[in-house]
Amino acid sequence: MPDKTTQITIRALLSDASRAVARHETEILLAHILHRDRVLLLAHDDTSVKPADTKRFRMLVAKRRNHVPIAYLTGHKKFYERSFTVNKHVLIPRPETELLIERVLHRLREKKRTTIIWDVGTGSGAIAVTLAKEIPRAAILATDVSTRALSVARANAKRLGVTRSITFLKSNLLQPVAYRWLAKHGKKQTRLIITANLPYLPSSDKKVLQPDVVKYEPASALFSGSDGLLLINRFLRQLARHLPDWRYHDAAILLEFDPPQAATLKKIVRKLFPHASVTIHRDLAGRNRVMEIIPTGF
Helix, strand or coil: CCCCCCCEEHHHHHHHHCCCCCHHHHHHHHHHHHCCCHHHHHHCCCCEECHHHHHHHHHHHHHHHCCCCHHHHHCEEEECCEEEECCCCCCCCCHHHHHHHHHHHHHHHHCCCEEEEEEECCCCCHHHHHHHHHCCCCEEEEEECCHHHHHHHHHHHHHCCCHHHEEEEECCCCCHHHHHHHHHHCCCCEEEEEEECCCCECHHHHHCCCHHHHHHCCHHHCECCCCCCHHHHHHHHHHHHHHHHCCCCEEEEEEECCHHHHHHHHHHHHHHCCCCEEEEEECCCCCEEEEEEECCCC
């Protein structure tokens, strides 16, 4: 390995680092360090890298070799074509979750009404902020049990210019603070859409998931009891009990879940909302991913 104080080219630095981690990951990390587009970086790979940048780059490569996720090393992750700030206090947004966005947009194309959106367990705010950008007319409530996660979500809302559209509240599912906000905004001409990407992995998955996930992403945002449905079940029971309290014209609940849970989750929903319309939507990989529940008679 070249001396750490020696100025070397991009090409040589990438070649050296790719012995430790994947080549495309080294490219992402060096582009981040140098504040350059990855394509331009490779187009000018004979450019010399300053010793200070070389040192920072090698430190990131060493962390990546120890399975620290790329998104935590660069401090951002793309979701629905926008860059979101992320850190160890929030789950890294996944492409599969973009299906939630698509389903909300689809529902809003069907009818034109005043819309309230409640994003439960907002984390980085990826869902709430994206919907605020895509649906400027909507009023959005984003809740999370974690104060640190809410700080990240607020920062993303500010950076993407949607702070006026979103109310952020600390709430563990449907606690009184969230209940009061939703009751206040409930009107007969207003619809309610609830999005929830709650923790849904069974605790046994800790033994089989990649170290990038288990060692570094917040366990409280990933795992939920032996079957993964502990929080989702609790939340649905709260909704079944309190949705009738509010004066919304109609409501839709969109839940992300683990594909093997489809049948069990559907049974839970049928028991709690016996007259609801229930549809399961598949992600781009063809796996069951989002359950859309349309309650009736509340």
